[in-house]
Amino acid sequence: MDDSNERKFQKELNGGLVGLVLLAVLAESDEDLYGYEIAKRLANANEGTSIFKEGTIYPVLRAMSAGNLLTSRIVPSYSGPPRRYYRITEQGRSVLAEWKVIWASTRDFVDRFTETQPLRIGQSS
Amino acid sequence: MNRSAPRSIDQYLRQLREELAGADAALIQDALYDAEEYLRAEVAAHPDKSESDVLELIASTYGAPDEVAAAYRDTEVKVKAAMATPRKVPKSKLGAFFGVFLDPRAYTSLFFMLLCLATGIIYFVFAIVGLSMSAGLAVLIIGVPFFLMFVAVGRVVSLAEGRLIEAMTGVRMPRRPVYQGTALGFWARIGEMLRDRRTWTTIAYFVLMLPIGIIYFVIAVMGLCVSLAFIALPITVICAQAGWFGMGGVEVFSQAQPEWIFDSGFAIPILGVAGVLLLTSLMHLARGIGRLHALFAKSMLVARTAPAATTAAASGAALAAH
Numbered sequence: 001m002d003d004s005n006e007r008k009f010q011k012e013l014n015g016g017l018v019g020l021v022l023l024a025v026l027a028e029s030d031e032d033l034y035g036y037e038i039a040k041r042l043a044n045a046n047e048g049t050s051i052f053k054e055g056t057i058y059p060v061l062r063a064m065s066a067g068n069l070l071t072s073r074i075v076p077s078y079s080g081p082p083r084r085y086y087r088i089t090e091q092g093r094s095v096l097a098e099w100k101v102i103w104a105s106t107r108d109f110v111d112r113f114t115e116t117q118p119l120r121i122g123q124s125s
Numbered sequence: 126m127n128r129s130a131p132r133s134i135d136q137y138l139r140q141l142r143e144e145l146a147g148a149d150a151a152l153i154q155d156a157l158y159d160a161e162e163y164l165r166a167e168v169a170a171h172p173d174k175s176e177s178d179v180l181e182l183i184a185s186t187y188g189a190p191d192e193v194a195a196a197y198r199d200t201e202v203k204v205k206a207a208m209a210t211p212r213k214v215p216k217s218k219l220g221a222f223f224g225v226f227l228d229p230r231a232y233t234s235l236f237f238m239l240l241c242l243a244t245g246i247i248y249f250v251f252a253i254v255g256l257s258m259s260a261g262l263a264v265l266i267i268g269v270p271f272f273l274m275f276v277a278v279g280r281v282v283s284l285a286e287g288r289l290i291e292a293m294t295g296v297r298m299p300r301r302p303v304y305q306g307t308a309l310g311f312w313a314r315i316g317e318m319l320r321d322r323r324t325w326t327t328i329a330y331f332v333l334m335l336p337i338g339i340i341y342f343v344i345a346v347m348g349l350c351v352s353l354a355f356i357a358l359p360i361t362v363i364c365a366q367a368g369w370f371g372m373g374g375v376e377v378f379s380q381a382q383p384e385w386i387f388d389s390g391f392a393i394p395i396l397g398v399a400g401v402l403l404l405t406s407l408m409h410l411a412r413g414i415g416r417l418h419a420l421f422a423k424s425m426l427v428a429r430t431a432p433a434a435t436t437a438a439a440s441g442a443a444l445a446a447h
Binding site for chain 1: 155156158159160161162163165166167169170186187188190193196197200203300400
């Protein structure tokens with residue numbers, strides 16, 4: 001499998017996961033976070049390299065904000081343009097709870113086939 | 126991706142802009158804003174490294190310009206699909222004609238046409254007062270700062286107008302202001318602002334909004350009055366003839382109306398049908414005007430190519446590259 005094939009697979013996987021991870025990060029956080037901060041938290045959680053490109057989280061943040069899953073406020077910054085800080089809404093939390101259930105069942109389902117324990121396939125656990 | 130990797134924030138933003146060429150101008154403005162926020166924060170977070178060292182690693186963290194551009198395009202398409210309420214599009218021509226009543230955009234556009242008179246007056250007064258006071262104060266020391274403040278406030282107003290237009294017509298407008306960058310000095314930023322074509326088209330837009338608003342308002346009010354009156358005519362005639370209302374024995378339709386309307390049996394239902402057709406046409410017209418106006422606003426209020434975030438050197442390089 002060449003590199004571009006891997007990248008394509010990873011990209012397709014990430015489609016919905018970015019939103020889930022961003023909601024989870026914001027739900028865990030006590031304070032409001034801005035795009036760069038969220039990106040760095042994701043990278044730090046995975047030894048410095050995020051699974052998805054950090055540039056892809058901004059459009060998702062904005063989309064979720066438009067969908068009322070997040071609220072945001074703008075704070076001026078010394079280093080660059082004013083920053084937009086995001087906070088999860090109640091609606092965002094309930095969506096996150098639903099998505100977590102979906103993710104857990106999807107992960108378990110995929111694990112049944114991909115984990116190297118052939119005996120488990122077909123058995124009820 | 127056969128170009129050289131960007132070595133400065135300006136180069137990165139320029140490549141991102143090139144990758145997004147052809148995309149919606151509002152999307153480009155938002156994408157550049159996000160990228161600039163990230164890149165400047167990243168550079169600020171590594172004071173020990175030079176800008177080009179930081180940018181060297183950016184493709185593996187933030188993503189190369191082409192990857193980021195693709196993410197914005199994809200997300201935009203997905204969000205648009207998810208946000209748009211699925212609407213049954215009637216197949217037949219007749220259904221397509223009357224289907225406009227099911228389209229919320231037609232109603233909001235009609236409302237926008239009425240609203241344009243109010244916003245048009247406000248924008249016009251803002252622009253004329255700003256310009257004339259700037260000219261009048263030019264002889265005093267506060268003239269120039271006053272004008273600069275006027276232009277800056279105008280940008281905020283134009284962003285708000287964009288949000289209003291997007292809400293009313295559904296056409297994508299910027300969600301972030303243009304960021305000028307801190308790389309430039311105070312005076313250079315002022316220079317960029319005055320050289321920026323958008324500064325002047327924004328003021329022109331504000332001035333034009335008064336006549337445009339009057340035209341929209343007249344079309345909307347005239348269309349509504351005439352078509353609703355026609356629709357109401359058969360209903361009132363039936364009610365009056367049934368004796369459901371009269372004014373103390375005075376016949377409601379005694380004078381003033383041409384005789385033939387009531388003498389012929391056809392005229393009244395025909396006028397009623399004409400009213401329905403007219404109202405439907407008005408809804409189509411409103412939706413069309415809403416879209417056209419959004420395009421007009423986009424061409425006047427949104428930077429066509431570059432927000433002036435780049436330094437003079439970078440814009441020189443961009444000119445040379447073209």
